[in-house]
Structure formats: C-alpha cells, structure tokens
Amino acid sequence: MNGLIEFFQYLGKNWADLLALTFEHIVMVVIGMGIALVIGILLGIISSKNERLASIILAVANLIQVFPSLALLTVLMLFFGLGSSTVVIALVLYSLLPIIRNTYVGLKEVDASTTQAGTGLGMNTWQVLFKVQLPLSVPFLLAGVRIAMVISIGVAALAPFIGGGGLGTTIYSGINLRDPMQIYSGALVAAALAILADYLLGKAQKKFDKSKA
Amino acid sequence: MITLKNVYKQYDDGFEALKNINLTCEDGEITVLIGPSGCGKTTTLRLLNRLINPTKGKVLIDDKDISEINPVTLRRSIGYVIQHIGLFPHMTIASNIGVVPRLLKWDKQSITKRVDELLDLVGLEPETYRSRYPSELSGGQQQRIGVARALAAEPSIILMDEPFSALDPISREQLQDELVRLQKEIKKSIVFVTHDMDEALKIADKIILMKDGEIVQQGKPEELLRRPANDFVKNFIGQKRLEKVEEIPVAKEVMIRKPVTTYPRRGLAEAMNAMEKKQVDTLVVIDEEHQLKGYVSIYDVLREYQDENKRVDDIYQPFEHTIGPETLLSDAVVIFNESKTGYLPVITDDNKLIGLITRGTIVGYLGDVYPSVGNGGV
Numbered sequence: 001m002n003g004l005i006e007f008f009q010y011l012g013k014n015w016a017d018l019l020a021l022t023f024e025h026i027v028m029v030v031i032g033m034g035i036a037l038v039i040g041i042l043l044g045i046i047s048s049k050n051e052r053l054a055s056i057i058l059a060v061a062n063l064i065q066v067f068p069s070l071a072l073l074t075v076l077m078l079f080f081g082l083g084s085s086t087v088v089i090a091l092v093l094y095s096l097l098p099i100i101r102n103t104y105v106g107l108k109e110v111d112a113s114t115t116q117a118g119t120g121l122g123m124n125t126w127q128v129l130f131k132v133q134l135p136l137s138v139p140f141l142l143a144g145v146r147i148a149m150v151i152s153i154g155v156a157a158l159a160p161f162i163g164g165g166g167l168g169t170t171i172y173s174g175i176n177l178r179d180p181m182q183i184y185s186g187a188l189v190a191a192a193l194a195i196l197a198d199y200l201l202g203k204a205q206k207k208f209d210k211s212k213a
Numbered sequence: 214m215i216t217l218k219n220v221y222k223q224y225d226d227g228f229e230a231l232k233n234i235n236l237t238c239e240d241g242e243i244t245v246l247i248g249p250s251g252c253g254k255t256t257t258l259r260l261l262n263r264l265i266n267p268t269k270g271k272v273l274i275d276d277k278d279i280s281e282i283n284p285v286t287l288r289r290s291i292g293y294v295i296q297h298i299g300l301f302p303h304m305t306i307a308s309n310i311g312v313v314p315r316l317l318k319w320d321k322q323s324i325t326k327r328v329d330e331l332l333d334l335v336g337l338e339p340e341t342y343r344s345r346y347p348s349e350l351s352g353g354q355q356q357r358i359g360v361a362r363a364l365a366a367e368p369s370i371i372l373m374d375e376p377f378s379a380l381d382p383i384s385r386e387q388l389q390d391e392l393v394r395l396q397k398e399i400k401k402s403i404v405f406v407t408h409d410m411d412e413a414l415k416i417a418d419k420i421i422l423m424k425d426g427e428i429v430q431q432g433k434p435e436e437l438l439r440r441p442a443n444d445f446v447k448n449f450i451g452q453k454r455l456e457k458v459e460e461i462p463v464a465k466e467v468m469i470r471k472p473v474t475t476y477p478r479r480g481l482a483e484a485m486n487a488m489e490k491k492q493v494d495t496l497v498v499i500d501e502e503h504q505l506k507g508y509v510s511i512y513d514v515l516r517e518y519q520d521e522n523k524r525v526d527d528i529y530q531p532f533e534h535t536i537g538p539e540t541l542l543s544d545a546v547v548i549f550n551e552s553k554t555g556y557l558p559v560i561t562d563d564n565k566l567i568g569l570i571t572r573g574t575i576v577g578y579l580g581d582v583y584p585s586v587g588n589g590g591v
C-alpha cells in the first residue's frame with residue numbers, strides 16, 4: 001500500500017518527463033510500424049502472387065522474428081550505429097513477419113468467386129487488388145498490425161541499450177540508480193501503452209469484421 | 214450476334230476442353246448452353262469475355278474478332294453473372310450495382326439514378342436495400358443484385374453461368390420467371406449456362422447441348438424435343454419430356470390448311486362476298502407472294518362499307534400473334550388464353566402464310582381425340 005502511494009507521488013512529480021518519454025516511445029513505434037506496413041504489405045502482395053517467392057519471403061521474415069531482441073539490436077548497432085533510428089530499424093524488422101503473413105493470408109482468403117467477379121466485370125489487375133482483395137483482407141491485416149504493435153512497444157523499451165530514447169530510459173536509469181520507482185513507472189506505462197494499443201486495434205478489427213460478415 | 218468459329222481450347226495442363234466449337238447466338242435471344250458437368254460450358258462462356266482465350270479459332274461479336282479488343286474494355290461492355298453470385302461483401306448493394314458504371318467513370322448522379330432504376334427492375338425497394346450489405350440479403354435477393362449489377366452499364370450482351378443453381382427451388386423458379394419477364398422488357402442477348410433441362414426449356418430461345426467439349430445438337434427447344442439427334446440427347450432431355458411432347462400435336466398438324474384469304478387491293482364488296490360464300494367472319498390478308506399482311510373482320514367491312522373507294526388495304530389490321538408450323542398446340546392455347554385474339558395464323562420463317570388456327574380448330578381437335586370425355590359423370 002505504501003509502495004503504491006509512493007509510486008503515485010513519483011508519477012505526480014515526474015509526469016512531465018514521463019509524458020515526454022512516452023511520446024518519444026510512441027514516435028519510434030509509429031514510425032517503425034509505418035515503414036513496416038509499406039514494406040510488409042508490398043511483400044505480402046508479392047507473396048500472394050508467387051508461391052515460390054512467398055516461401056522465401058516468409059522464411060526470412062520468420063528468421064528475423066526468432067532472433068532475440070537484444071541480439072538483433074546489438075547486431076544492428078554494429079551496422080547503423082547508436083541512436084533511435086537504429087531502434088526504428090529493429091522495430092520494422094520485428095513487425096514485418098506478422099504484417100507480411102497476415103496480408104498474404106488475407107489476400108489468399110478472399111473468395112475466388114469475388115475476385116473472379118471483379119475481373120469478369122472489367123476491373124484490371126490493380127483495380128481487383130485495390131478495390132476488392134486488399135479491402136477484404138483488412139481485418140487480417142489489422143490482426144497482424146495488432147501483434148506487431150504489441151511486440152514493437154516491448155522491443156522499443158530496449159532502445160536505451162543502443163542509445164535510443166523512450167520509456168526504456170527511465171527503466172535503464174532506474175536499474176543503474178537502483179531506484180525501483182523509476183523502473184516501475186517506465187515499465188507500467190509501457191505495459192499500459194501495449195494494452196491500450198491492443199484494445200483499440202481489437203476494436204477496429206471487430207468493426208471491419210462486422211461490416212463484412 | 215455472337216459467333217464461335219472452329220474454336221478449340223486446350224488448357225495449360227494439356228487437357229482439351231473444347232473441340233471444334235461452332236455456334237451463333239442471335240441478338241435479343243436467350244441462348245442456353247447445357248450439358249453434363251465438365252463438358253465445357255463455362256469454358257465456352259468465358260471465351261466470350263476473354264477470361265479465357267481460344268487455342269485455335271475465332272470468337273466474333275457483331276462480326277468483330279474480339280481478340281483485337283482490349284479484354285478489360287470488352288468485359289466492361291458485357292454483363293456477367295456468376296454461379297457463386299460473387300457480390301463484393303465489403304460494398305453496399307448500391308456500390309455493388311454501380312461497380313461497372315464507376316469503372317466507366319459515369320458521374321455520381323447518373324450512377325445513383327441507375328442503381329435505383331435497377332433495384333426497381335429486379336423488384337427490390339431502393340429505399341430499403343440501397344445501403345445494406347450483401348450478407349444482409351437472402352440468396353435469391355443476392356442473385357437479383359448480381360443480375361442488376363450485370364445490367365448496370367446497359368450492356369447488350371449478358372453472360373450468366375449457372376446463376377440460379379445455388380438457390381433453393383422456390384427462389385430458382387421465381388428468378389427464372391423474372392428473367393423471362395425481364396427479357397421481354399430489355400431484349401438483351403443472353404448466353405445462359407445451366408445443367409438443368411427444365412430451366413433450359415423454360416427460358417431458352419435456342420439450346421446448345423454439349424458433351425465432352427463438343428456440341429451434340431443445337432436448335433430451338435422445340436427442335437431438340439421433336440428431333441433429338443441421338444441417344445445422348447434423348448437421355449439428357451429425359452424420356453418423360455419426350456413422351457409428353459409426342460402426345461401434343463404441333464400447329465401444322467391441326468391447322469386449317471386453306472384459310473379464306475383476300476388481297477389488299479380487293480374492294481370491300483368483294484371481301485363481303487367471300488365471307489358470305491365461305492361462311493366466315495374474318496379473312497386473312499396476304500399479298501401475291503403469300504406474305505401475311507393481317508386480317509379483316511366482318512365488322513370492319515360493315516363499318517366502312519358505304520365508302521366505295523375503300524379497299525381491303527385501307528382497313529386490314531395486323532395480327533397480334535403468329536406462330537410457326539412447329540409450335541405446340543399447348544403453346545397456341547396459352548396464347549389464346551392470354552390474348553383476346555380468335556385467330557392464330559401459322560407462318561413460315563419468311564412470313565409466308567401456310568395455315569390458320571382458330572379457337573374452333575382446337576375444340577374440334579380435342580373433340581376428335583377425346584370423343585367420350587365427360588359422358589360418365591354429372
């Protein structure tokens with residue numbers, strides 16, 4: 001009980017700093033997610049059109065995914081140096097698999113007769129893709145984004161190890177200073193962020209599912 | 214007019230799906246492609262909008278080789294209804310129907326207007342259905358939307374691939390009836406694929422029966438029923454239907470072979486005279502080449518009789534209905550029932566009069582066939 005009061009007192013004193021760090025955290029995640037979406041959807045589309053490429057692309061994305069996050073960050077640091085941009089690269093890499101895979105599955109799941117109707121009515125390949133296939137795979141894509149988002153928020157907390165910012169900063173300095181309040185605050189806000197993102201994306205997913213079911 | 218000339222189709226896996234297909238589909242008619250599953254109906258249909266290209270041979274629409282038309286452009290000018298309906302689940306009914314007009318960049322207002330028009334045409338209240346999603350509609354309603362979508366950009370050709378086969382029997386019959394009614398209004402060239410003979414007989418102007426990638430027989434439903442080319446056709450049509458047809462006579466068997474006729478240039482007194490002599494109240498008007506012009510009735514003659522200058526040419530009226538020599542008597546009865554006409558002239562394809570059927574002819578025929586009907590009861 002005491003600890004809780006102490007924690008809120010800490011939050012009360014340091015909220016401005018925490019807010020700035022939270023913002024930094026979100027920015028890294030959002031930029032990473034944005035880039036991952038562009039690359040991932042593209043690779044997902046390519047995969048859906050070519051099974052041979054699909055198996056290669058998915059295998060590579062899978063390989064990246066199983067790489068331990070601290071190890072990946074360190075390797076990336078060797079190539080790209082210290083700083084937040086290296087963190088963003090890591091976030092992109094981690095987000096790729098769920099996005100590629102879900103785009104791929106989403107496109108594959110679109111009913112063949114629906115696609116056929118599009119072509120038969122006179123849509124060209126792009127129109128079928130953008131007006132029929134992609135819109136219909138949005139619920140799948142959202143599920144992928146949801147997974148990627150939660151992973152990214154977690155991985156971004158490791159940013160300070162390679163010179164990045166965000167909520168990891170308070171955790172990191174809390175460890176150094178043996179100040180549990182700092183550790184808690186960073187960890188709890190990051191967790192809250194992840195839960196919030198998961199919740200919102202879950203809602204969005206439901207909404208899309210409803211309009212199509 | 215759609216023409217297929219010596220068309221072969223070999224799929225990538227080497228399977229020869231079509232062998233030397235020759236056929237024509239006339240404008241404004243429903244041509245039905247029928248045959249057992251896998252005989253190549255869908256393949257044939259898809260040749261028409263270039264979803265498939267022939268390996269050999271030509272597909273012509275209005276004498277133009279469609280291999281020279283951009284497939285996307287071609288498809289936008291041809292309506293297409295598929296078996297699994299294939300509505301876009303993420304679009305409202307209105308957006309679904311408006312797909313092709315949007316691709317053709319019609320302005321918004323015309324699209325909205327057209328969508329409402331089409332919803333009315335297929336019997337769905339625009340107010341109610343416009344902004345619904347396909348999943349909120351029954352199967353029958355969905356396929357109505359499928360048909361509306363195919364009609365949206367006013368194509369003159371519509372392709373339908375087993376459009377009603379996934380529906381329950383009641384909706385299926387309903388949609389067949391509606392298609393027949395609709396076709397009277399819109400007069401499109403429809404190519405319709407089915408494997409259901411009842412459906413084909415109900416809607417077809419022409420039936421093309423296929424087997425193993427070849428055409429076994431093509432012609433009017435009547436011709437297939439009366440003169441099945443071989444045992445396969447007989448089996449496919451079904452013995453029951455053939456027997457039914459054999460019992461019913463056709464027009465040329467029961468018609469009056471020498472109806473009382475007159476020529477346009479005859480005067481009214483002459484006409485009157487002919488009627489008196491032959492004891493009839495109506496004369497069929499033909500020209501010197503025996504081409505059917507119409508009829509004059511005794512009432513018309515009497516009304517105009519005072520005017521000595523009037524001739525048959527001035528007062529004759531065209532027949533509302535005519536039939537061919539092979540028309541079933543049962544079909545003639547339907548026409549009598551549905552119209553006020555008392556006479557059906559029997560003409561050849563080139564409009565030459567060869568006989569006449571009256572209500573009296575039918576009664577007379579039934580009297581011959583069922584001489585003792587009704588003498589037991591009451």
Ligand SMILES: Nc1ncnc2c1ncn2[C@@H]1O[C@H](COP(=O)(O)OP(=O)(O)O)[C@@H](O)[C@H]1O
Pocket residue numbers: 224225226228230248249250251252253254255256257
């Ligand atoms: N893309 C394809 N590749 C190879 N064979 C095919 C292909 N599409 C259809 N076929 C074969 O061609 C034949 C005719 O098919 P289809 O025209 O769909 O028949 P139907 O519509 O009369 O049932 C079938 O035996 C089918 O297996």
Ligand SMILES: [Mg+2]
Pocket residue numbers: 254255256374
């Ligand atoms: Mg088929």
